[in-house]
Amino acid sequence: MNLLITNARVVDPSQDLDAKLDLLIEEGSITRVDKKLKANVETFDAGGLVVVPGFIDLHTHLREPGQEHKETIASGTMAAVAGGYTAVCAMANTVPPNDERAVTEMVLAEAARHGACRVYPIGAVSKGLKGEAMAELAELHAAGCVAVSDDGNPVYNAQLMRRALEYCSMLGIPVIAHEEDANLNEGGVMHEGFYSTLLGMGGIPAASEETLVARDVILAKATGGHLHVAHASTVGAMDAVRHARRSGVKVTCEVTPHHIALTDESVQSFSTWLKMNPPLRSADHRDAILEAIADGTVDAIATDHAPHHFDEKNVEFDLAPFGVIGLETAFGVCYERLVRAKVIKLPRLIDLLSSGPARVFNLPGGTLREGSLGDITILDLDARYEVTNTFRSKASNSPFIGETLHGRVVATIVGGVVRFDGRAVAEPAKRSRKKP
Amino acid sequence: MRTQSSALRSKDLLGIEPLTPEEITLILDTAEGFKEVSERPVKKVPALRGQLVINLFMEASTRTRVSFEIAEKRLSADTLNFAASGSSVEKGETLIDTAENLMAMHPDMIVIRHKHPGAPKMLADRLPASIINAGDGAHEHPTQALLDAFTIRERLGRLQGVNVSIIGDIAHSRVVRSNIHLLTKMKANVTLASPPSLMPAEIEKMGVRVVHSLDEALEGADVVMMLRIQLERQGKLSLPSLREYYNTFGLTPERLRRANEGALVMHPGPMNRGVEIASDVADGPYSVILEQVTNGVAVRMAVLYLLAGGHLVE
Numbered sequence A: 001m002n003l004l005i006t007n008a009r010v011v012d013p014s015q016d017l018d019a020k021l022d023l024l025i026e027e028g029s030i031t032r033v034d035k036k037l038k039a040n041v042e043t044f045d046a047g048g049l050v051v052v053p054g055f056i057d058l059h060t061h062l063r064e065p066g067q068e069h070k071e072t073i074a075s076g077t078m079a080a081v082a083g084g085y086t087a088v089c090a091m092a093n094t095v096p097p098n099d100e101r102a103v104t105e106m107v108l109a110e111a112a113r114h115g116a117c118r119v120y121p122i123g124a125v126s127k128g129l130k131g132e133a134m135a136e137l138a139e140l141h142a143a144g145c146v147a148v149s150d151d152g153n154p155v156y157n158a159q160l161m162r163r164a165l166e167y168c169s170m171l172g173i174p175v176i177a178h179e180e181d182a183n184l185n186e187g188g189v190m191h192e193g194f195y196s197t198l199l200g201m202g203g204i205p206a207a208s209e210e211t212l213v214a215r216d217v218i219l220a221k222a223t224g225g226h227l228h229v230a231h232a233s234t235v236g237a238m239d240a241v242r243h244a245r246r247s248g249v250k251v252t253c254e255v256t257p258h259h260i261a262l263t264d265e266s267v268q269s270f271s272t273w274l275k276m277n278p279p280l281r282s283a284d285h286r287d288a289i290l291e292a293i294a295d296g297t298v299d300a301i302a303t304d305h306a307p308h309h310f311d312e313k314n315v316e317f318d319l320a321p322f323g324v325i326g327l328e329t330a331f332g333v334c335y336e337r338l339v340r341a342k343v344i345k346l347p348r349l350i351d352l353l354s355s356g357p358a359r360v361f362n363l364p365g366g367t368l369r370e371g372s373l374g375d376i377t378i379l380d381l382d383a384r385y386e387v388t389n390t391f392r393s394k395a396s397n398s399p400f401i402g403e404t405l406h407g408r409v410v411a412t413i414v415g416g417v418v419r420f421d422g423r424a425v426a427e428p429a430k431r432s433r434k435k436p
Numbered sequence B: 001m002r003t004q005s006s007a008l009r010s011k012d013l014l015g016i017e018p019l020t021p022e023e024i025t026l027i028l029d030t031a032e033g034f035k036e037v038s039e040r041p042v043k044k045v046p047a048l049r050g051q052l053v054i055n056l057f058m059e060a061s062t063r064t065r066v067s068f069e070i071a072e073k074r075l076s077a078d079t080l081n082f083a084a085s086g087s088s089v090e091k092g093e094t095l096i097d098t099a100e101n102l103m104a105m106h107p108d109m110i111v112i113r114h115k116h117p118g119a120p121k122m123l124a125d126r127l128p129a130s131i132i133n134a135g136d137g138a139h140e141h142p143t144q145a146l147l148d149a150f151t152i153r154e155r156l157g158r159l160q161g162v163n164v165s166i167i168g169d170i171a172h173s174r175v176v177r178s179n180i181h182l183l184t185k186m187k188a189n190v191t192l193a194s195p196p197s198l199m200p201a202e203i204e205k206m207g208v209r210v211v212h213s214l215d216e217a218l219e220g221a222d223v224v225m226m227l228r229i230q231l232e233r234q235g236k237l238s239l240p241s242l243r244e245y246y247n248t249f250g251l252t253p254e255r256l257r258r259a260n261e262g263a264l265v266m267h268p269g270p271m272n273r274g275v276e277i278a279s280d281v282a283d284g285p286y287s288v289i290l291e292q293v294t295n296g297v298a299v300r301m302a303v304l305y306l307l308a309g310g311h312l313v314e
Helices: A073-082 A101-114 A137-143 A158-171 A194-199 A206-223 A235-246 A257-261 A264-269 A283-294 A330-340 A346-361 B021-037 B063-074 B095-103 B119-126 B142-156 B174-185 B214-218 B242-249 B289-307
Strands: A003-012 A017-026 A029-034 A043-045 A050-053 A055-060 A085-090 A118-123 A147-149 A175-177 A227-229 A251-255 A376-386 A404-414 A417-421 B052-057 B078-083 B109-114 B130-136 B163-167 B189-193 B209-211 B223-226 B264-266
Touching (some): A003 A346, A055 A073, A055 A346, A073 A085, A073 A101, A073 A404, A073 A417, A085 A404, A101 A118, A101 A137, A118 A137, A158 A175, A158 A206, A175 A206, A194 A264, A206 A235, A235 A251, A251 A346, A257 A330, A330 A346, B021 B142, B021 B289, B052 B063, B052 B095, B063 B109, B063 B130, B063 B142, B063 B289, B095 B109, B095 B119, B109 B119, B119 B130, B130 B142, B130 B289, B142 B174, B142 B223, B142 B264, B142 B289, B189 B214, B264 B289
Parallel strands (some): A003 A043, A003 A050, A055 A085, A085 A118, A118 A147, A147 A175, A175 A227, A227 A251, B052 B078, B052 B109, B109 B130, B163 B189, B163 B223, B189 B209, B223 B264
Antiparallel strands (some): A003 A017, A017 A029, A376 A404, A404 A417
């Protein structure tokens, strides 16, 4: 629980810090941040490396309980620490869903036993994720849920969304909205645009996301509740969030690494590794995401880590489940596409991965201030590597296999304990299966 | 100097999009030679003797399945027809498992019709056999576009500069996509017409003119290609009624007069008489609909022959 990190470049956006410093962690908390610290404890020489507050993922599907063939709390949190995450927020769409405290408690107990990082459960908005009756939100919150969401299922009933926003304002937690009016999709499997036309595939228009974002920012304004827009992916979603926030509405949003890095053009390969919801959008939408990241509209980068079994994805594009994994590639992809591509500077990226998420869900961490959690990520910005199918996640449905990236997670420290050490850990055996 | 292709580059025919104009010309020229075979008393050549072709039809088909089978038989191939119903597909076997099991019996080619776009590519990426796309969802139907082009070229003597108007359910049609690829590669002028609710997003970027009026589409057309209204593929939200569709976009003898003198009337079938086309037009003097079917056999013989490694014999 005690650790001294020396010779580090410390980047902490929560206090506008970017300096060469040492850090001392005692009893799981950061006790000193200063020059040339000395202590008779285990020492991590971070010469040439960058030390940042541990990453926090607002949107992770750990699949446990119920779909352990895709991922477990153990494997998902192993993937998380390998990606620099010291905490993940576990989405409610498990089997059974996290719509009552027994499930929340089971997730927390399993995380305490087998989790490599902190796990913050997200409760369901509605019983059974059915969009009909409100779940017992106060009890879910009391049991440890940090937010509520029917993620995967949009809340179609405007009255339910309105009441949930009202009710959660009492609890001080956000309602996370998966914004999609599936009536507009007609069996859509990819972004509706030139490429869906070219490929003859059913389209998911930007409007299906934007119409519900527009409705929900109006409801957030009317109720004073906190709306958090999950995986925002379109020009109109960004505009609606930006406009609403300017007029004082309590609305935040996250974007995913795959929407930052990829566009619908790549779906021409018909690879089901590129199928997720919201879908990869066209370049104009991707550019709007980059603009919103640069101008501060985006609060957090969240992975929407959605593991699926190989067999489930090894089918026709139309039949494959939506979702890609993202925990282990998020930093490299974002460092490559945002910092090296000069969209933003490193401290802003760290803010989006760490301090920002902590702020949005009011979580501990996201800072290296003395007295805060000893949750720390250590990065090598110069490392250049090819993404290979050697994930700690049970799943391998990553759209980034084969990409060359810069910026590697060297170590992840949770509560002062090194949970991932990329200096020494042997790579797991390569799986030979070709991606669909 | 333009080089003349004498063989196809790929082992598969997944669509028209990957083909070069030279490859398209090669297939059409080869088909001309094969058309004559069907007119002989003994309608058979030994080109594919000893080769096994599996026709994997996972979706209903009359014309295409029969046409492929005839083409295979006229080339002396061994053929096997496989339909989804009555097979292990009904027991939940995946497409890849089905295909790999068929592959274990060493077919040389697999002709696949499937309702999901990209299914032929899935097989082509995994199997050593030549894969021929006989229609995948609303993506491509390359042999249909080739037989359409063969028919136009035979009747009008060229493809370049020909004004082709395609009218109907553009959104759900694989035929239209393959035809757009083929006709634009061969420098024909393509006009699409349908109500906006049946026109897919940004299709004009494929290099076509888009109109929403039948009369506008017919004006100056050398070829009028009608598409079936695929009622089974849409809810009731894209069109009010078949009656209204016929009154606004149905091709009648009166409206056809706006097209150029002697304009060809084409339809890939199956037709809905009285919906997109009046019987007087379908059976009329300018209709080449049954010629399309005849030419389909020759074009498919050419595709099978060339993919098997055959060359154009001058």
